[in-house]
Amino acid sequence: MPHRLKLSPRHITVLKTLIHVVSLLFVAQLVLLTLTGGFGADPVQGISHFTGKAALNTLLLTLCVSPVARWLKQGLLVRVRRLLGLYSFSWAVLHLTAYLVLDLGLDWSLLLSEITERPYLTVGAACWLILCALAATSPQRMQRRLGTRWQKLHNWVYLAVVLAPVHYYWSVKSGVVEPLLYLLFAFVLLACRYRTFKRWLPAGATP
Numbered sequence: 001m002p003h004r005l006k007l008s009p010r011h012i013t014v015l016k017t018l019i020h021v022v023s024l025l026f027v028a029q030l031v032l033l034t035l036t037g038g039f040g041a042d043p044v045q046g047i048s049h050f051t052g053k054a055a056l057n058t059l060l061l062t063l064c065v066s067p068v069a070r071w072l073k074q075g076l077l078v079r080v081r082r083l084l085g086l087y088s089f090s091w092a093v094l095h096l097t098a099y100l101v102l103d104l105g106l107d108w109s110l111l112l113s114e115i116t117e118r119p120y121l122t123v124g125a126a127c128w129l130i131l132c133a134l135a136a137t138s139p140q141r142m143q144r145r146l147g148t149r150w151q152k153l154h155n156w157v158y159l160a161v162v163l164a165p166v167h168y169y170w171s172v173k174s175g176v177v178e179p180l181l182y183l184l185f186a187f188v189l190l191a192c193r194y195r196t197f198k199r200w201l202p203a204g205a206t207p
Helices: 009-036 043-072 075-103 108-117 119-136 140-146 148-154 157-171 177-191 194-200
Strands: none
Touching: 009 043, 009 075, 043 075, 043 157, 043 177, 075 108, 075 119, 108 119, 119 148, 119 157, 140 148, 157 177
């Protein structure tokens, strides 16, 4: 039987460096498309779509880490999960900023009214707040301070991974197949955590 390569901390450092490089390349692509008119006749929509999909893709990738780590029996892989989660929130910040600046002209009162009146924005705002809370409490010192409450808080990522594609689905006027595929993939990722959800049920309850 061939020897299985066991990841070392050095491998994780290389992987994190690769994540930084790829993420920054996507930022460079966003800047280049913006400056060269690559987003076409409606650059505001293009920027919003680019940053929103980047946030969603990175969030789904973050949720992929644990199942892949278990499947490959490479426990150290989970060390990249926090970095991916922070990049997902960073893209979500850019997504909100683009909407606030380019669509609403920094009108905060209009932003609040839009969130309360448009369901897809309400869902998006809820997802954004969850990601914000997770990013703010991601450092190890916050994990130690919160204790058992930390894990309970970070379980909210499972709601965020559903809300994000729902927000995407409601925001598009046509071409709903892609957001539906994202939603399906989100449920596949949740299904991979069946045992985790089963432990949340009261003793004797049927899943």
